[in-house]
Amino acid sequence: MTTQNHGVRRLSSAATAGLAFAVGVLAVLVAQQRRFEALRLRVTQALEADDRNARLAEQQRFQTYLLDKALNDPDLAEVLSTINKVDPTKRRQYLFANAIYTNALRAHRAGDVTWDELHGHLRVICQSAIFRDYWDATRHHRASLRSASQEARVGRMVDTLIRDLDESDTEEWWVVGELPPEQG
The missing domain is CATH 1.20.5 (Single alpha-helices involved in coiled-coils or other helix-helix interfaces)
Structure with missing residues (x-):
């Protein structure tokens, strides 16, 4: 066994x-x-x-194509622009201001520009009196954005930059404006 x-x-x-x-x-x-x-x-x-x-x-290429057509044809610019009672030169300037802002916003969305870099780019853009006029004229456009959306946060950044630049007592505009925290 x-x-x-x-x-x-x-x-x-x-x-x-x-x-x-x-x-x-x-x-x-x-x-x-x-x-x-x-x-x-x-x-x-x-x-x-x-x-x-x-x-x-x-989509961005097509938007650029449409913008180019509008910038070169005042009749088409009237269709693309929702700002009433501005002369053709001002309308083209506003359309171009919108293109510059949109380009900065899309660069951030694409990940090519950090939040900090976007803040710096917008600070430069906000130096333009024409951009500031455009921003004020289109304030009602941003009123319908969801407050938590990225575009609304960037819009608030521009609002704050313009306010800070207006209130600043320094000629060194490149140091004005505190970077808001990036959310969402």
């Missing part, structure tokens, strides 16, 4: 080793499956982001 008992133990040891091997292989397969799923998800997200970026770039 002792011999049979050793045989069962050897079989039991072999079965245990085989089972351990099978469990190890299964664990490796599960880990590989999880890595594969994570990789598939990252690839899907990257493709979606690329698609979104391509659509945004195409």
Whole structure:
């Protein structure tokens, strides 16, 4: 019986080793499956982001095309501009001011410009009296923005910069205006 008992133990040891091997292989397969799923998800997200970026770039090209047409044709500028009772020169200036602001906003949205850099760019843009006139004339346009939206936060940044620049007693405009925290 002792011999049979050793045989069962050897079989039991072999079965245990085989089972351990099978469990190890299964664990490796599960880990590989999880890595594969994570990789598939990252690839899907990257493709979606690329698609979104391509659509945004195409939309920006088309917006630039429309703006160019409006800047070169006063009759078309009247359609694009919602500001009434301004002469054609002022209307083109306002459209251009909007294009400069929109370009800065989109550069931030695209990740090409940090919040801090956007603040600096807007500080420069706010030096223009024409931009300030445009900003004041379009105040009602921003009234309907959701207060938590990125564009509303950037709009408040411009409002604050203009106020701070107006109240400043220094000629060193490039140091005026405290950077608001980036939210959302």
